[in-house]
Amino acid sequence: MSPRSAAADLGPVQRRAVTELLRVSPLADDLAERFERAGFSLALVGGSVRDALLGRLGNDLDFTTDARPQDVLKIVRSWADAVWEVGIAFGTVGCRKRAGERDFQLEITTYRSEAYDRDSRKPEVAYGDSLLDDLVRRDFSVNAMAVALPRKEFVDPHGGLADLARRVLRTPGTPEASFSDDPLRMLRAARFAAQLDFTVADEVQAAMTAMADRIDIVSAERVRDELNKLVLSDRPRRGITLLVETGLAERVLPEVPALRLERDEHHRHKDVYEHSLTVLEQAMALEDGGPDLVLRLAALLHDIGKPRTRRFEKDGRVSFHHHEVVGAKMARQRMLKLKYPNEITRDVVRLIELHLRFHGYGTGEWTDSAVRRYVRDAGPLLDRLHRLTRSDCTTRNKRKAQALSRAYDGLEERIARLKEQEELDSIRPDLNGNDIMRILDIGPGPRVGQAYRHLLEVRLEQGPLDQEAAVEELQKWWAEHGADTGNAGGGRFRRRPGDRETL
Known part of the structure; x- marks a missing residue:
């Protein structure tokens, strides 16, 4: 189908959508004319056209061209406000351009095809000279539409517009070839299903199932980025379910399908897989300020330690003792394999470690000391821990759910009261290291650290002490644990054989 014949098939609704797309992209014609003067073609393509037709176009615009990357650089360097070459090895030049009140992020990619061989983790890039050849190599038909500039001709050789109306994902060619x-x-199919609320065509899902092992050659970083987009979508359950059903989850996130624990008539227990998906959705409902990757990953993975810790007790109950500890270790291992940043891994793992702590609160018998430790251990993750803990209640027993909610309300109220009284967010001993050395007449060394940790424990147990009480507590500890092995004068102490110094 030629670009012109495709344009002739365009209905009035779609014409208005394309017109709107070009109206909110005032820089498109200017850029296209520059390419034309240089002897090249330019087209708006892919997700930009799809999102315009869906009424959700943002400031990120995708273009395709027959110009090679070095030619693209020559054209945009004198036009754009900023240019970057991070994707140039794959034929993509990025740039930023301000138009009116909006900053646009543009990616301009040379017509290309990508293919993996059986042993490579990196795609082989081959450049082409035809827009239609470029579109047939796109991932899905809804992303294989273009608007040729500056003529403004709608190009849809693979029925993407019809698929968009039906909300279905198909590939331009055979899914096996794609x-x-x-x-x-294959991961993108699950991600688009989650982001756009689309159905994946039967033949596409069949190919995903048959070819799931091919995902193994894709780099961990690319897999991770695709999983993040899926998890941060509006309907992550839909995408995760597709990954599990096709066997792709077994290759990229095997801890999730492992949650589908079998049940029998004698050992009934909650479906951990469905429970985890529900917790994820409930955590999303509690988000404040947009999608939270750390919270969502923690919600999805919080119970992955259960399959390894499941035990059938003599009374017929099923137990999962210490599954939060085991699950935290498993989450760390998986996130390291997927090359997650250290800070994200640390926070997700910590939330998984702490997600059961509240259940020791019972009916509210925690001491102030226990509340302080809860806040201290959560640290900057306290708000996320609140959301995760509340989301972890999926019982259908309304009375039980209401009781848990009231108990957690009570815990949060106690935390708020103690924060007003004691600055819980920055709990530290009533004496600092310099105070300890001055009072005990010792120099720097491991004994100072030991004394500091003792005073921190006292602070957590008893709350704030005045100066006199803090000094008395320090001297009492020194008499029992310090003076017998140390020398108060000169800051030196004798270490006995076998002693271990710990800071």
């Missing part, structure tokens, strides 16, 4: 070109497209 996924062979780039196996990551």
